Amino acid sequence: MDAPSSAGGRPTMPAPLAGAAPTPAQLAKAALRRLAQERLEPTPENYQRAYRAEAGESAPAEPGLPSTAQRVVDRLAQQAGAAPELLDAVQQGRWEQADRLLTASEQDPAAQAQGWATLIGRIVKGVERGGRQWTSGRKKDSLQRVLTGSRGAPAVLQQRLSQLTASWESDAPPAESSEVAPPLAETAPAAGGSAAAPVLAGAADDQRLPAPWQAVVRDLSNAVTPALPVDDPRCVRLRSRLDELLLALDDEADAADEELADDWRGWAGDAQRLLDHRQHLVSQLHDLCGELTGGLADLAEDGSWVQGQCEVMRSKLQEGLTSRTVRSVSHLLHATRSQQQGVRAQRNQAREVLKGLINSMLQEIGELGARTGRFHDSIGRYADVIEQADTLESLAGVVKDLVEETKSVQSQVGQTQQRLQAEHAEADQLQVRVRELEAELQRLSTEVSTDQLTEVANRRGLIQAFETEHARTQRSGRELSVGLLDIDNFKKLNDTLGHQTGDQALKFLAQKVKQALRPMDTVARYGGEEFVVLLPETTTEEACVVLTRLQRTLTANFFMHEDRQVFVTFSAGVTLYRPGERLEETLDRADEALYEAKRTGKNRSCVA
């Protein structure tokens, strides 16, 4: 029967016969079996200990280290940040474990320095940043506790500080472990335990994103990327930045770097802003479709108008699907529709007049017919009388009557003819007038550079002013700030107070903007409730000051409508014109800033 396991040092060899002592060969065999069971290497020391155990001899006292050697080992262990378990392994003579622990604690000094530099940076930032959960007093206390509790072990200190700053950054409620870090001895496992391994694995390993999270980051990136529009240069840049960040995630050194985390945060912020703006674009598209459907329904009776509108929309959209294109098509459709409604009203009026004319002509012709019919009867009667006339006098009387009547009929026919000709000429003139009116409307929209309602420049006027200003900017090298202004909640104003009051609000704002600017500046109505300002020799900061002042003035001023005070506020996006770019490109950037101003509360200005 096999001896029980070596636990407790009992012999492992089969029980000898009573009285017979085991031979040395039996003892040697049993010692080897014991080593195998204990999974110990057959070193001379191990073999000697096993042999003694089999022979029933008590093990000699552990040799221990001389006190000077012990002091050296203690100091070495402290320097390596290995803490008690390395010390313990050395004292117990578990040299292999000690070797492993030491290897694990060896780090490249440059990497250690970099780790500390990053951590200190985070701590400084964390102390400055405010938080709801982490007040500055609380931060100070917990920092003090971690410093006191981990003073003797740099790796543990680094790990705890890193955990602490992470919870400051997320402003998560202070966890017991990070706010009150227990002293090192409390967390150190019993001798030989494995819980100390992460500490010894080094701070860099602890900070690296664990594998499942790396996969999550990849999945999230893959989910976000298809939503980014393909035709936008900013997205192309975002995609290539994403590739770089994913590569850095594979790299241990970079993955442990706080800078990389900052880069990820920056990337996510940029992607979010872009997607937000995209979302805004979609809702504008929705509005545009509504406008278009309304236009189509209104104009359904005349196919050519519908075709014209669709053509304009198509060519505008071909320029590229930007937020501004959609909005400008929307404004265009709105304006076209009201213009066409005006023309149609006039055409209908002309048609009614023409109808009246034709009616009266028919009446005249009818009357003439009746008259000539009566004349025809008279002629018959006169012929009978002439036939029966027996004297020259009676014949002369009949002929005289006949001539009189013929003359009268002739003059009436002549008069009717004249009237008919005059009415025909009038109808021709009306037709010409309608054509002139249509041409006038066309000319107004393409040639005039002033907006008729607000009396500031229109889109055409803006383009002319921009050409002058951007040439001047190129010569002088001075800044040209461009601002895009949009009235806040204008739809609501229209809906509650009526379209005419809306028009008054547009006029009011245009005049206020004009008054606030210098004579050299340009203000233009770009379309709908949107205005553009060109501010030569002005930085974006200065432009913001001007617009913010104007916003304050408007908040304190109002215009009256039927004894009611109407407040008009606007949001603005400001940007600097970049030499060489098209006005549309500058305005697209200003539009993003405008969107930001709307998104963050309205009645304010943002810079892009």
Ligand SMILES: Nc1nc2c(ncn2[C@@H]2O[C@H](COP(=O)(O)OP(=O)(O)OP(=O)(O)O)[C@@H](O)[C@H]2O)c(=O)[nH]1
């Ligand atoms: N009175 C009037 N209204 C116009 C004119 N041009 C466009 N509008 C209206 O302006 C409104 C613009 O509404 P939205 O684009 O929804 O913007 P908003 O209500 O100002 O909302 P925010 O921009 O988010 O503050 C629409 O109802 C248009 O019909 C115009 O010449 N006169």
